[in-house]
Structures are given as structure tokens and as C-alpha cells.
Amino acid sequence: MTSLHSNTLFHWSTDDCLCWFLRGLAAVAGTIVIVIVTFLIMEALPVLQRIGLLRFFTDPSWHPAEGFYNLTPMLWGTLFAMAGSVLIATPLGILSAVFCHYYAPVSLGRLYRRLIELLAGIPSVVYGFWGLVVLVPMIGEIHPPGPSLLAGILILTIMILPTIALMADASLANVPQQYLRGAAALGLPRWATIRGVVFPAAKSGLFTGVILETGRAIGETMAILMVCGNVVQTPSSLLDPVRTLTANIALEMAYALGDHRAALFVSGLVLMAMIVALAIAAEWISRGRIYG
Amino acid sequence: MVKTLSRSQNPREWLAFVLVWGAAAVVTATFCWLLGDILWHGLSRLSWTFLTAPPESAGRRGGIGPILVSTFLILGVCLAVSLPIGVGTAVLLAEFTLDQGLFGRMTRRSLDVLAGVPSIVFGLFGNAFFCKTLGLGFSILSGGLTLACMVLPILIRSTEEGFRAVPASYRLSAAALGLSRTTTLLHLLLPAAVPGLIVGLVLGVGRAIAETAALIFTSGYVDRMPESLLDSGRALSIHIFDLSMNVSGGDANAYGSALVLVVLLLLINGTASWLATVGLHRKIVTV
Numbered sequence: 001m002t003s004l005h006s007n008t009l010f011h012w013s014t015d016d017c018l019c020w021f022l023r024g025l026a027a028v029a030g031t032i033v034i035v036i037v038t039f040l041i042m043e044a045l046p047v048l049q050r051i052g053l054l055r056f057f058t059d060p061s062w063h064p065a066e067g068f069y070n071l072t073p074m075l076w077g078t079l080f081a082m083a084g085s086v087l088i089a090t091p092l093g094i095l096s097a098v099f100c101h102y103y104a105p106v107s108l109g110r111l112y113r114r115l116i117e118l119l120a121g122i123p124s125v126v127y128g129f130w131g132l133v134v135l136v137p138m139i140g141e142i143h144p145p146g147p148s149l150l151a152g153i154l155i156l157t158i159m160i161l162p163t164i165a166l167m168a169d170a171s172l173a174n175v176p177q178q179y180l181r182g183a184a185a186l187g188l189p190r191w192a193t194i195r196g197v198v199f200p201a202a203k204s205g206l207f208t209g210v211i212l213e214t215g216r217a218i219g220e221t222m223a224i225l226m227v228c229g230n231v232v233q234t235p236s237s238l239l240d241p242v243r244t245l246t247a248n249i250a251l252e253m254a255y256a257l258g259d260h261r262a263a264l265f266v267s268g269l270v271l272m273a274m275i276v277a278l279a280i281a282a283e284w285i286s287r288g289r290i291y292g
Numbered sequence: 293m294v295k296t297l298s299r300s301q302n303p304r305e306w307l308a309f310v311l312v313w314g315a316a317a318v319v320t321a322t323f324c325w326l327l328g329d330i331l332w333h334g335l336s337r338l339s340w341t342f343l344t345a346p347p348e349s350a351g352r353r354g355g356i357g358p359i360l361v362s363t364f365l366i367l368g369v370c371l372a373v374s375l376p377i378g379v380g381t382a383v384l385l386a387e388f389t390l391d392q393g394l395f396g397r398m399t400r401r402s403l404d405v406l407a408g409v410p411s412i413v414f415g416l417f418g419n420a421f422f423c424k425t426l427g428l429g430f431s432i433l434s435g436g437l438t439l440a441c442m443v444l445p446i447l448i449r450s451t452e453e454g455f456r457a458v459p460a461s462y463r464l465s466a467a468a469l470g471l472s473r474t475t476t477l478l479h480l481l482l483p484a485a486v487p488g489l490i491v492g493l494v495l496g497v498g499r500a501i502a503e504t505a506a507l508i509f510t511s512g513y514v515d516r517m518p519e520s521l522l523d524s525g526r527a528l529s530i531h532i533f534d535l536s537m538n539v540s541g542g543d544a545n546a547y548g549s550a551l552v553l554v555v556l557l558l559l560i561n562g563t564a565s566w567l568a569t570v571g572l573h574r575k576i577v578t579v
Binding site for chain 1: 313381
């Protein structure tokens with residue numbers, strides 16, 4: 001970029017106009033997040049003032065019509081689905097990237113990367129539909145009824161896998177070639193090189209990938225809504241149906257009024273808080289040194 | 293790719309070898325299964341009448357004509373709003389602010405957070421702001437505006453990269469010739485940055501067309517042919533959701549719609565990656 005200051009001998013008034021015009025547009029783009037949070041708070045405020053934040057976690061159950069607003073079962077649903085899918089998708093995704101870079105022949109690796117990119121482009125409602133007509137009946141045969149936390153975890157895994165695989169792929173590509181040559185000169189075998197040299201060098205990129213996929217897993221709505229069964233309960237096994245925070249909003253927003261509607265905006269705020277926490281974690285990791 | 297890594301005979305190496313190939317095989321198999329299933333069941337539904345006819349009996353029979361029209365109208369609104377704001381912001385971030393400046397840093401951080409906001413939260417916001425506060429109701433306009441907020445970060449990121457890929461010599465030569473920055477931007481930088489802009493545009497369209505959760509409470513469920521932008525219109529993704537969840541016996545048409553959506557998206561993503569590899573390395577202006 002050339003200097004911000006006027007870079008010619010003349011002063012052009014059109015430049016000033018343009019600059020202010022662009023600043024206006026950027027201000028619009030930059031304030032959207034603030035407007036979103038403001039509106040969530042405004043809509044949530046009536047119920048927060050009346051019953052306080054604490055009751056969202058201590059009420060006996062989620063029965064908005066009777067004035068009970070316990071969000072904990074949904075919170076557990078979200079956390080379990082997220083944890084399960086991140087636990088499966090992270091090794092699969094990182095191994096996928098390793099496959100592309102160090103194990104597959106060049107042409108196969110390129111083909112495989114293209115496949116992951118395709119996978120990243122498929123919409124969540126199609127994943128959900130496939131889960132509903134293929135995966136859920138299969139789980140139903142083992143343990144009826146089919147819609148369950150397990151189905152949700154599996155679908156989420158397929159959905160977030162491309163995110164971590166592509167991020168890991170990019171960070172492996174950035175590992176300096178001389179590290180690999182050094183390892184080869186020391187006579188290290190392939191996996192020892194990857195574990196001992198490549199992973200530590202690519203650490204911050206891999207962690208950023210994990211954070212991104214966690215964000216996707218928390219925010220995913222439609223696929224989860226279609227395969228999880230949506231019963232409000234804290235799951236006691238993988239085969240129990242659950243309802244996540246996002247699915248709860250999607251299911252009840254259509255008919256919610258008054259305090260019930262406000263309670264759904266509170267769960268929106270909870271989701272936003274999780275995402276902001278993740279964004280801060282990402283910032284913190286990307287600031288850290290590569291070799292720690 | 294380093295070819296010098298040797299494969300030794302020790303068991304840990306073999307285990308890793310099997311695991312890595314196994315992971316790749318599992319991912320490939322799942323992908324083929326998914327796409328094969330959609331293709332197998334969807335192809336039999338696909339025909340010209342399916343694409344143009346209106347849905348009958350809640351979508352069990354008939355086609356997806358009005359739904360495609362609504363989808364493209366929502367997309368049109370989304371692009372008409374997000375394109376000027378997105379390109380303007382990208383120009384400002386790439387050309388008119390210092391990287392370390394406060395305004396640029398704040399804008400960039402706010403866009404990073406915006407990129408991570410779950411789509412259902414966009415839906416809540418769109419419902420509260422566009423439908424209720426601005427009084428647009430459940431309409432194509434509300435849906436398109438909500439999606440515009442959603443695709444902005446993607447659009448800005450790639451457009452900005454397009455501008456940064458333009459060599460600095462362009463700007464220096466223009467300055468040496470005494471051109472104003474406006475002229476430089478319009479006649480030199482903008483044409484050179486077009487590939488990045490198009491990649492951003494295509495990625496944004498892909499995100500918008502795949503979106504469901506943000507549209508349920510903003511553009512609504514009505515599956516009639518929309519007569520104006522203030523009518524409620526059902527997007528393709530919502531049609532799939534509704535057919536599979538709320539309409540018994542809608543699976544056949546849901547497969548057909550899913551195939552249409554997937555084909556649209558694969559076309560869009562293919563264009564994006566083709567443009568990214570071909571377009572970004574081509575010099576538009578030869579000096």
C-alpha cells in the first residue's frame with residue numbers, strides 16, 4: 001500500500017469525498033455486529049429484568065408457557081454435540097491434511113483436496129436431509145427411535161471436517177521446507193518427522209482450525225434440528241434424543257410471544273457469548289509464538 | 293512435497309501409515325455415499341417440468357418453479373445491498389487505511405466476529421430488526437437484507453485480497469503521473485482487482501444460497517409465486533427442510549430439490565476455484 005497521505009503535488013477534493021464515502025460504507029459494515037448485539041439485548045431485556053439471568057439455569061424445566069425457562073438441558077445438548085463432533089473431526093481432518101501432503105501421490109492428494117473443498121460447499125440442510133433419511137433409520141435399527149445425540153454428532157462431524165481439514169492443509173503447506181530437509185538428513189522416518197517436526201511447526205494453525213470448527217459446531221442449526229430428535233432433556237446416553245440451543249430457537253421462534261420470545265433471544269445471546277469467547281481464544285493463539 | 297522421507301519398517305510407522313490412509317478412505321467413502329445417494333434418488337425427479345411447475349399438495353407433487361424464483365430474488369436483494377458496502381469497505385481497508393490504524397483494526401476485528409456469528413442468530417436479528425422494527429414483515433426483502441449482513445465478511449475478505457494482489461508499482465506509477473487517487477482506483481486498481489472481487493462474490497452467493505436458518509423467520513414459508521419483494525417467499529433450502537420434516541411423503545421431491553441445490557452450489561464453487569487459480573494470476577492491465 002502506498003501512503004495514506006496525499007501522494008501528489010495537487011490536492012484533489014474528489015479524493016477526500018471518495019475517502020469519506022468509503023469510510024461511511026465501512027462504518028456500516030463494521031457496526032453490523034454491534035447492531036446485532038444491541039438488538040439481541042433489547043429483545044431479551046424484558047425477561048432478563050423480570051426474572052434475572054440466574055433463573056435460566058436454576059428453573060426446574062423448560063416450559064415457557066408456565067414461566068419456567070431452564071436452558072441447561074439445551075446447553076448440555078449443544079456442548080455434548082460440539083464436544084463429540086470436534087473429538088472425531090479433529091483427528092480425521094488433521095490426518096486428511098497429512099494424507100494430502102505427505103502420504104498420497106501428488107495427483108491423488110490434489111484430487112482429495114478438491115473433494116474436501118466440494119464437501120465444504122454442501123449446504124447444511126442437505127447434510128441434515130441425508131442424515132434424516134439414511135443415518136437416522138440405521139441408528140433406529142440398533143436402538144429405536146433413531147433421532148439421537150449420536151446422529152447429531154455424526155452429521156456435525158461430516159459438516160465440520162472440511163473446515164479443520166482445509167485449515168490444517170493450509171498450515172502444513174506453510175511449514176518451511178528446510179525443516180523437512182533437516183529431518184530427512186537426520187534419517188527420521190515419515191511419521192516421526194510429522195509428529196516431531198511438522199506438528200509443532202504448524203501448531204498455531206492447527207489450533208486455529210480447531211477453534212473455527214468448534215464455532216461451526218456450536219452455531220449449526222438445521223442439520224442438528226433434523227437428526228437430533230429435539231426432546232428437551234439432559235442426555236444420559238449417546239442414543240438419547242437431545243435439543244440444542246440453536247434447534248430450540250428454530251423450533252419455537254415461529255409461535256413464541258412475549259417472555260417466551262424474549263427467552264429465545266436470551267439463548268441467542270448465550271450463543272453470541274460462546275462465539276465471542278472463541279474469537280478471543282483464536283486471537284490469543286494466533287498471537288502466540290510458533291515454537292512455545 | 294518431500295520425497296526424501298524414508299519409510300522404515302518399524303511398527304509405529306506402519307500404524308501411522310494405516311491410520312492416515314484409513315482416515316482418507318473413510319472421508320472419501322462417506323462423501324461418495326452422500327453424493328451418490330442424493331444423485332441416485334434425485335435424478336429420477338429431475339425434469340424441466342419439475343424446475344418450472346408450482347408445487348402441489350404442500351410440495352409432495354409438482355415442481356419448484358416459484359421456489360427457484362424466490363431463491364433468486366432473495367439472492368438478488370442480498371447482492372444488491374452487500375456488493376456496494378462490501379467493495380467499498382474492502383477498498384477502504386486495502387487502499388485508504390494503514391494496516392495498524394485504529395479504524396482499520398476495529399473494522400477488521402468486528403468483521404472477524406461477524407464471520408463467526410451463527411446463522412440462527414442472524415435469523416433472530418433479522419426478525420427483530422428488518423421484520424419488526426423496520427416493518428418489512430416476512431418478506432423477500434427482509435430475507436435478502438439478513439443474508440447481506442451474513443455474506444459481507446466473506447465478500448470483503450476476498451475483495452481486499454484482490455486489491456492487495458495488485459502490484460504496488462501500479463499505484464506508484466499513477467502517483468508519479470499526477471493522477472488523483474480516485475482516478476487511480478477507478479481506472480487502474482478496480483479493473484486489476486476484479487478477479488478477487490468475483491471470487492468473493494461467488495463465495496458469498498454460495499454461502500447465501502445454502503442458508504436456511506437465517507431465512508426461516510425472515511423470508512418465511514409461503515410457496516406461491518412472489519408478486520413483489522414485500523411478499524413472503526420460500527427459499528430452496530427451506531423447501532427441502534419443510535418437505536423432509538413437516539410433510540410426510542415429501543421425500544422424493546426433497547431429493548429432487550436437494551440435487552438442484554447441490555448442483556447449483558457445485559457450479560458456484562467450481563467457478564470460484566477456477567477463477568481463483570486462473571484469474572488471480574493473470575495480469576489484467578499489461579504495462
